[in-house]
Amino acid sequence: MSGEIFQVTHRILQVPRETYLEVLAGHEQPFSEAGAQQFVEKYLAWCGEKNGVVGMVRIVEKEGTVILDAAIRYRISQLERPSCKS
Secondary structure, rough: OOOOEEEEEEEEEEEEEHHHHHOOOOOOOOOOHHHHHHHHHHHHHHHOOOEEEEEEEEEEEEEEEEEEEHHHHHHHHHHHHHHHOO
């Protein structure tokens, strides 16, 4: 039996509050986890990354800046798994 293998990375983004709200214009609750996840998804798309799956996102507002700590999963093959490397 084989399962899927993911590598989890964290992205920490510091975004001006105005920019954050512009990107999420129309979102009902931009400072919710769902809003933060949507922002990170849009950021990844803007960067050209199509394979990342956004998980939990911690959001902190600090002095006109929004700080996002996002967990992003990337599907990898078994041979790329860190424990399989020699």
